Amino acid sequence: MKSIRPIEGRSLATPLSKLLLFLAVLFSPSVFAVSPANSGQILDLTATSAGYISIMIFVLAYLLVMGEEVIHLRKSKPVLVAAGLIWGIIGFIYVQNGMSELSEAAFKHNLLEYAELFLFLLVAMTYINAMEERRLFDALRAWMVGRGFSFRTVFWLTGFMAFFISPIADNLTTALLMCAVVMKVGGINHKFISLSCINIVIAANAGGAFSPFGDITTLMVWQKGVVHFAQFIDLFIPSLVNYLIPATIMSLFIVNRTQLVQEDEVIVKRGAKRIVGLFLLTIATAVCTHTFLGLPPVLGMMTGLGFLQCFGYFLRMTFDKSVAKKRKQAEIAQDKKRLSYLGQVVPFDVFTRIARAEWDTLLFFYGVVLCVGGLGFMGYLSLVSEAMYSHWDVTYANIAVGVLSAIVDNIPVMFAVLTMNPDMGLGQWLLVTLTAGVGGSLLSIGSAAGVALMGQARGIYTFAAHLKWTPVIALGYVASILVHLWLNASLF
Template sequence: MLTPSPTHRLRHSARRPKFVVAATFSILLVLFSPLAYASTGPLNLTTSISGFIAVGLFILAYGLVMAEEQLHMRKSKPVLVAAGIIWAVIGWVYVRAGLPDAAESAFRETLLEYCELLLFLLVAMTYINAMEERRVFDKLRSWMVQKGFSYRTLFWITGILAFWISTVANNLTTAMLMCAVVSKVAEGDKKFISLCCINIVVASNAGGAFSPFGDITTLMVWQAGLVPFEGFFTLLGPSLVNYLVPAIIMSLFINNRTPSPLDESVWMKRGARRIVLLFLLTVVIAVLCHTVLHLPPALGMMTGLGFLQFFGYYLRRSLPRSIERKRTRYSQRGDWRKLESLGSVVPFDVFSRIARSEWDTLLFFYGVVMCVGGLGFMGYLSLLSETLYAGWNPTWANIVLGLISAVVDNIPVMFAVISMSPDMSVGNWLLITLTAGVGGSLLSVGSAAGVALMGQARGIYTFAGHLRWTPVIALGYIASVLTHLWLNAASFSN
């Protein structure tokens, strides 16, 4: 029986208001494939009324997700309802067939895999929110603003930082941080801000493609055991090419002048550096749990959450003494600005950080995982696998799926591929990881980073503005694929 192997990032997932292509693709593959249908559960439901109902529900739910901006409805709602109805239909069919245990077992396996990913992402989001609350990102932004870099330098610095930060933080957080810097420094220069936003989106998506923690899709592939932890780093070269090719071309169109430096002082809150170190330690523990102990990485992440809780307890208990020492020190120096800032100090609370996690994204991923798991149990993923990977060369299939991820969210694309379990080499698993990660850069609605910046830089960074540079970004996409095929040719024979 084919059961979905799990996975998750949190990179968040994005809103993609382009439904027609996804719906057409799904309908053609499911209804008009000439290949024999393959069943993954005891019952083959791919040609049944219940199967068509399930596919229709999933398409309808995903259409509502893509129209999130227009409907002002959270994306988790339709997929949660669709997942419930799909599994209810499966349960009803299997009860009538006298096989209730088969459906229950499949549902529990899919749910267990989701829970492992939920815990992993929840801890990662909590640490990111904790660092944000301790003003780690604000400090970085302040440093950049005060330096008074030229426009071209700022373009490269924000792009390079977005590339590297997105290897550990989700592309949404990374892109919004860099956009805030650009908007602050180049206020009023809409052309430059728009160009920087495009560069940031491409960089943040490319940076997450070669790190197991950089994107939900890479995390999914790693946790499924399809590529070893160190194997992802072979995508560093292709990811850099994906970012550098369009960045070099776009930088030639920048009117290089130097804005006036801004006087803005930001102090990180107490314990900020230690929380960053704890996060790095947590990542190391998660990796060791998976590679050495062969236990789920979620174990290491939850242990790291315990460390953060203990550190939060220490910060709360020692806060009065710390404030008193600082008050004395600042009074002696006559540093009245810092002395005044002590009046706004509040205790650190881990659970308030957990509450700020992207619950809509986490619930959306539950809905996607359960919907795809249900369709897979009915036999549709086996059908899709036969159509795409048996009928085509896996390399071409992975390249096309990367292009589709510019329109369809890369999370269900990657989860569907993993659930199909096509017989591919490590090189091809790395290829789909790369293409699904960077394919979303082709359109502004192709990734969470792009959608977020359209809201943050409303009226400046737009769909049409991004579309004008799509041919240049496509050059980077093609170049990154060719680079992977060249540099990692040996991995395709594994």
């Protein structure tokens, strides 16, 4: 038989042939081979090539998420791809074993969990965007800036407002609003701005921990039914302690002087206060739907979206009449500023507010839920649950969850815990809710609020600036846990 010689000394194993060979081996059925299982049983893929490849895909995707600020790749993109690849691997294996109905049912279960949270968050974001469009937050900022408060007063005022606003509005929106205030007041005083940003991140995360509406993690816990709406209030004092201890220490390093800043008057658009009222009514509807009717809270939230749409219709239908009336009043008063403003105002459009939702966050949430759900279906979460909640003390395991959430986003961490569903009492579920919520404050990258403020106060509030105060923040973290263990001992 005639031998084949390499042409011009080059190997026939070109990069293309190597790639094709790798893909052929990678996707061959033998690579994904699993031990035979009884009909109807879920396959354990934790010790297979398919499982290892899925773990590698998820880790790579999350490394890209963590490097978002450096590579400028939105965090939703890598996890969307990872979710598709992981479930594609699962689907391929289950088809090979004639069990595709199990993988399909598992995927639909995870998709339904995401859909409920997605619609809930979409309504909440729409209301927040509507309040922003009505200039309610601008008016609040102008009031704070124009009062001539000292630096230390602004530090405490923005911190407490972040703490008490974030349980209703999300912690990201609250942090951005308060950061705008401290940057306006601080001017060139970078130390004040940096300390205030750290303070705001801690306050927003702590405030969001004792309310189902304050953070995605608390919302997931409430939606899952492991903690009821009224029971979150047991975390109020531990959350307050988590904020007060580092805030008190940091406030000692702020020079207590006043810097008057002139802020232009902000004209709030018509219907702003009524939209706030509708938002509170929507929250009440969601709570009542879940508490008294036994239905998912998303039903109440979507009903609340209908409230906003109906009110938006009223604002549009009465828009021309309202503008004409206000223009006549401004002409009589010779108010040129208001006349100029009325010439620029446009009718309220609820669908524009929906379009301005944080779609990157919502799609990132989809990728995380499906990735973690896929790895859980493979059997990895059972292994983690066995390692953490069987071999460790439950309290230590829940404290570790909070520390982990400072490195990895708290959304996948909490979703993993909920998917594991360890056998814990109410006190422990409240503990892990607390630690996952406030643990992200230990590092600037540990929460959405921290990441957002690094972008808003770029070069002033940085990872290194936050890291300098991590030991102080850790004091608050430990103190809040001890207070919870002592104050809510009857719940354990």
